[in-house]
Amino acid sequence: MSDNATGLSSRNRRPYKSLRQKSYIAYAALIAYAIFLSAFILYEKQVLFEQFNKVQSAYDTEARLREVDLSIRYALEAQVAALNRVFPGRGVAHARDHIRLLQDIFEEMLAGRISVRPELAGLRAAMATAYAEPTQQNLGALQRKLGRLSSDTEARLARSSKRRNALVEDFRVRSDTVATTALLLGLLGLALFGTINVLFFRRLTGDVQALRRRTDEILEGRRGVPIPVARNDELGQLIQSINHMASELEKHEEALEIERRKQFHQEKMAAIGTLAAGIAHEVGNPIAAICALVEEIKRTKLTGGCPYIDETDMCNLEMVLRHAERLRGITQEISGLSRAESDEYQLLDLNAMIRSTCRLMRYDSRWKGVELVLDLDNDLPALSAIGDQLTQVTMNLLVNGVDALEGLEGRAPTIDVSTTVTQQGICMAVRDNGCGMDKKTLTHAIDTFYTTKTTEKGTGLGLSLCQSIVKAHHGWLEIESTLGVGTIAKVFLPLDGRHDNQGTG
Template sequence: MNDAKRTQSIATGKRQVSLRLKGYLVYGLLTTFAVVLAIFIFYQKKVLLEQFDNLQRLYDVEIGLHNADVRVLNAIEIQQVNLRGVDFQVGAEHVQEHLQQLLIASHKIISSSIENSAEITELFAALDTTRARPNQSTLENLSRTLEKTKRVIEQRLEESRLQRKKMVADFHERSNDVALISLSLGFFSLILLGSIIAVFFSRMARDLILLRQRGQEIIQGKRGKPVPIRRNDEVGDLANAINKMADDLDQHEKNLELERQKNFHREKMAVMGTLTAGIAHEVGNPIAAISALVQEVIDEKITGKCPYMDESDICKLHMVLDNTQRLGNITREISGLVQPQSEKFELFDLNALIRNTCNLMRYDQRWKRIQVDFHLDKNLPALNGISDQLTQVVMNLLVNALDAIEASTKTKSHIIISSVVDDEYVCLSIDDNGQGMDKLTLKKATQEFFTTKDRGKGTGLGLSLCNSIIVAHRGRLEIRSTAAKGTVVRVYLPLTIELMSEVAK
């Protein structure tokens, strides 16, 4: 039962995470992952677009370099083929036209392709010189400058091609990386989501199966161990409720068993009272006849009607008379103890109750081998309670003391019974030097159906029943025990309890 309470306490607090909240959390995580993945894809798209724009610009530059290269090559061919050996007096106009076109092409095509370079400055200088003094020498100088410019353009064109290839390779590599990362993240998210769903529903299915099995065990009357609570959601609440229901049912059944034992005790005492009354009547008649006959013989001797008897015969007759009186007293004591008592709270004398119970206990053979000391307060006030139930309490405590002493190996055994007023309570104490109890046994002593006695000698309901009766009288039961030394049981009954007309529950 304590294990059940400890397990139940795990989920008695406020629910931390409900199934709905778990669903919202998963939805939020999926949404966050989708947003992060979308941001990553758009960022990589932006980078790829920038690389594509750079590639496009490089391609335009390469086209310009190619056009400049073609234009320079064309100018070199014109100079080498058409202007070689020309008569500058006759063909000056033709030469100036060629130079003007080359100047325009240099500004529009060549300079835009290799701007901010020494070669283009040198080309413009050669053009200006040739236009100012068109002769064979300046044309040859212009041709050399054009060839140098062509080599620079070809070099720039080769560098542009290499850069373009590198940019294309980078573009393909990045696009492949983005595709691979996106697919990897997608597969990872699917695997992670599938794993979470599989673990979540497998755990839920396992817990629900345990709850179903636990419910079937409860229906079959098997209490067993409580369901371990590992969740803080609605399933955990359900497991906690089932554990609590099992504990409540177990406690209810134990209470029913205690009530059954009480009813059984009352019915047994009623039957014993009826049987004892019949036996007392049947035994009482012969005892009364024997006593009357013996008394008559003694009277006849005293009056002289029976001269054949001496004093020794008179002593024997007195012994017979004493034993008949003793038999009568025993039958009256047993009848008084077992006759049905009132089930209402009434005033009673605790000391008298103790003595009467001990008088009944003296017929137990073990009682004769034990020294019993009484320390009863003569000024003890009357108490309010059900004497029959409290007689059962005293008798159970004395039987437990006798069992503990019987199980010990001590040669001298004793029981000390005392009563005293303690503040607002009357304390009944029963002290024995039996085998005692260890801490674990003492902790479970008042639990229902817990017993250390052999099978058939105890049901485990004695102390539990005593405790329930004492609690019903608004008192308390205290037990102090040390293994191999003995046990002290104290029963505290209140002095101020009100008279109640209902039966103690």
């Protein structure tokens, strides 16, 4: 199956992929995309959750720090109040109560796990000193420590608040981005899948419609041009098969047409033969009567009758008789040639057949001036063949030869018919010294309907018919030709008697 006939281009020689495989691939791609999208959303959700936790913990830290700040302020106020009251006479015990209160506050702070760094150690030492000796100086030192801790906590609170704000902003931006990206990815996937779907089905329906149009064309008897196959699936295979079917149908129809025309040609020849035989028969009777009458007149004259016929008349009568006999010979040749012969293989004297065919052909006016040389092998064995068909072959070759001699100048037109026995069987050769053939003509000479002659003169069926007949006899035909020198057509017929008892027509 040629690529041209099947519509297959080299671009389309991709590995076969069925429609089912394609649907699986599309389904798998869709699932993969959904998995990717889900993984992306889950991952981002996890990241957002962690950010949320950080924000939450920042809030907690901040709340703790506020508590701490409040406690320190309270402690400071209590300390200031204590300082104001210790020495005006409220006693050491009162000061110690306050310091214990402070210790409780800080224990609570520690329980809340707020890191108040090493200052706490210094504060503890200051509290212990003030508790042991609640002097003005020691209480003052404790107050300074509390003041430093308070401003430290405030600074940390400010930092924490700033970090928390940044975290909240991060969280907001990221959640916005995630929502937008997820939405866009979803829409993009949908658009991509939808577009692929639309393109796929549009192409599919386009190809199916082209296929339907093509089958309609084939049904209507128009072969058209093959559909180019651009698919590698079941539909592509179907298109290829339809293209192949159309080209096979075309070839088949061509072969049938050739056979029909050959048949017509042969029937036409047979009809002409029958007509010629009829005419020959009709002409033969008056000729026979003329001959008989002339003979009778001659006989009467010889026996002394017909005194009014002189010598000159006798000469004329002799001439009439000669021409009439010649005419009788021609009619007999025509009758003999057109006599319906069996279309079965019979033993044939090829030389005799050639002789009678040549004799008949010579009545054609075109043979005037053509030298016909018969070089026939007398030891030629009888050949099993269909006589009618081999006569047709010989006539076709002789007509081709005489056509080629038309208008020949510079040498005597000659046709040479020879027979020889070769290793492969019998060879009959018809050689002419006519115009010969150029390369193109020689290449196509045997092709059906190939002719260089005018429509009145040639149909291009002669050599093609010869080829069919010779092939049916299990032989072959060879043509050798040189432009301007001449042509030789050789028919090889095997002697082994292989045949299936049926000819070409």
